[in-house]
Amino acid sequence: MEVLGIAARTLRVTGTAIVVAFAVGVPLGAWLGLSRRRGRLAVATVVNAGMGLPPVVAGLLVAYLVARSGPFGLGWGCSVGAMVGAQVLIATPIVAGLVMASLLGLPRETHLQARALGARGWRLAAVLLPECRVGLLAAAVAGYGAIVSEVGAALMTGCNLHGTGADTRLLTTAMVEAVRRGAFGEAAALAGVLLGVVVAIYAVLTWGQHRAVGGARPELALSGRGRDG
Amino acid sequence: MLACVALLLALGMVACGGVASEGPLRAAGGTIVVDTGLADALAEAYVDAGGPPLEVRAVGSGEAVALGVAGEVDLLLVHIPERVDELLASGDAVEAEPFARIRYVVAGPPDDPAGVAGAGSFAEAFRRIAREDAPFVSRGDRSGTHLRELAVWDASGERTGDYVETGQGQAETIRIADERGAYLLTDVATLLMLEGAVGLDTLASDPEPWTIYEAVALPGPRLDDVRRLLRFVGGEEARELVACFGGGVRPVPEG
Numbered sequence: 001m002e003v004l005g006i007a008a009r010t011l012r013v014t015g016t017a018i019v020v021a022f023a024v025g026v027p028l029g030a031w032l033g034l035s036r037r038r039g040r041l042a043v044a045t046v047v048n049a050g051m052g053l054p055p056v057v058a059g060l061l062v063a064y065l066v067a068r069s070g071p072f073g074l075g076w077g078c079s080v081g082a083m084v085g086a087q088v089l090i091a092t093p094i095v096a097g098l099v100m101a102s103l104l105g106l107p108r109e110t111h112l113q114a115r116a117l118g119a120r121g122w123r124l125a126a127v128l129l130p131e132c133r134v135g136l137l138a139a140a141v142a143g144y145g146a147i148v149s150e151v152g153a154a155l156m157t158g159c160n161l162h163g164t165g166a167d168t169r170l171l172t173t174a175m176v177e178a179v180r181r182g183a184f185g186e187a188a189a190l191a192g193v194l195l196g197v198v199v200a201i202y203a204v205l206t207w208g209q210h211r212a213v214g215g216a217r218p219e220l221a222l223s224g225r226g227r228d229g
Numbered sequence: 230m231l232a233c234v235a236l237l238l239a240l241g242m243v244a245c246g247g248v249a250s251e252g253p254l255r256a257a258g259g260t261i262v263v264d265t266g267l268a269d270a271l272a273e274a275y276v277d278a279g280g281p282p283l284e285v286r287a288v289g290s291g292e293a294v295a296l297g298v299a300g301e302v303d304l305l306l307v308h309i310p311e312r313v314d315e316l317l318a319s320g321d322a323v324e325a326e327p328f329a330r331i332r333y334v335v336a337g338p339p340d341d342p343a344g345v346a347g348a349g350s351f352a353e354a355f356r357r358i359a360r361e362d363a364p365f366v367s368r369g370d371r372s373g374t375h376l377r378e379l380a381v382w383d384a385s386g387e388r389t390g391d392y393v394e395t396g397q398g399q400a401e402t403i404r405i406a407d408e409r410g411a412y413l414l415t416d417v418a419t420l421l422m423l424e425g426a427v428g429l430d431t432l433a434s435d436p437e438p439w440t441i442y443e444a445v446a447l448p449g450p451r452l453d454d455v456r457r458l459l460r461f462v463g464g465e466e467a468r469e470l471v472a473c474f475g476g477g478v479r480p481v482p483e484g
Contacts, residue, residue, distance in 0.1 A: 068408050069428060077408040159405045165364050165391035166409075177396035180288065181370060182295045 017087035029099025050093025059153025078159035091143035102135020133212035258306030260398035263287035291371030305445040308373035337412035354433040359387035364411035369394025417477025
């Protein structure tokens with residue numbers, strides 16, 4: 001039963017983090033993929049570099065910023081919120097970078113058509129983003145993969161606490177603790193649940209990905225819309 | 230202090246040789262002796278005295294015993310004397326040599342919401358914490374410190390409603406207690422090591438604040454080497470090294 005509680009918390013924390021990462025990363029990636037403003041390349045460089053941000057660095061940064069002994073004296077360390085913060089920092093550049101890449105990867109004609117139709121700014125993004133459904137799902141796959149399997153940042157920001165005062169264990173951090181105690185059977189059980197969770201989530205994402213491709217070829221969809229207008 | 234420096238220099242220059250080295254001895258130990266650097270200091274002095282190198286895994290005394298019984302290590306550096314006595318009785322351990330005393334304190338946030346300061350014993354301090362349901366952080370890893378803490382809770386007869394286990398080492402647990410503004414039972418040496426990094430105050434002591442660290446020889450192919458190491462850590466040089474170590478670490482009383 002304890003394992004189920006840890007699994008439920010893992011889903012809650014990683015789920016919240018990936019939703020926030022999408023809320024921030026998709027608009028950011030859309031701006032980077034569509035804007036022609038100066039400064040875009042500098043931000044794109046930061047985002048691309050952020051895709052390779054080592055999770056422990058993200059964990060260290062968040063743990064430091066929210067710590068009681070940190071610059072703001074917050075005392076929010078060792079909490080579920082701090083873990084979500086670190087995971088958002090890990091996943092957001094991945095989501096933004098892949099959204100940007102898939103927008104840049106659309107055929108040049110698609111961009112030109114959308115602009116010829118008068119779409120600008122957010123309306124341009126609203127027209128073109130559905131054309132990169134596959135890229136968006138790839139962003140979900142890569143972003144979620146980075147945080148659900150991560151342990152260093154979660155340990156630094158969540159501290160793997162358990163007891164009546166708080167519980168911040170994730171499947172990964174609980175596994176590390178079990179191994180440390182020499183409880184390999186318990187660690188194996190946690191590993192089994194983690195694998196089950198990951199496979200189930202990726203089954204859904206993969207199904208979505210293939211449906212997105214099978215539904216309509218992106219170019220056809222846009223040219224069809226063009227004819228209607 | 231000067232005497233201590235001179236001693237360390239002298240230890241560094243002694244090169245007895247003569248002891249056959251067949252690779253490092255593998256030890257598992259409590260996190261306190263490892264994190265504070267005491268194990269490293271002893272290992273270094275032993276190499277300088279001509280002994281083989283010593284590799285120490287910091288795992289908590291409970292887990293160290295499990296590793297020892299499983300034959301993963303040649304010796305233990307632990308502070309769970311009752312458990313060591315059991316191992317000696319059952320033949321899972323051959324010999325034990327006490328080499329250091331470590332002092333415990335109850336530490337907590339400087340504003341001391343449970344009014345622990347001035348408590349005459351650990352049990353009294355824990356009662357005050359329980360009465361206020363104040364936050365308390367525990368190792369929770371069957372380490373020597375954890376077992377001692379559980380014994381104090383038993384003696385106090387109460388338990389706080391805000392109790393959290395970390396499952397991690399002593400240093401991590403101190404940092405977590407600091408982060409949560411919580412109380413904990415800790416050794417003085419690790420607490421001093423984190424001075425400046427954490428804002429916890431030493432609040433209460435006990436008439437019997439000590440725990441004894443022992444080097445425990447396990448049966449195995451390296452037993453003779455381990456026995457020589459036990460002679461060394463129980464000897465006068467190591468005694469003076471431990472006395473010089475400071476930070477709530479003392480040699481064991483003689484006799």
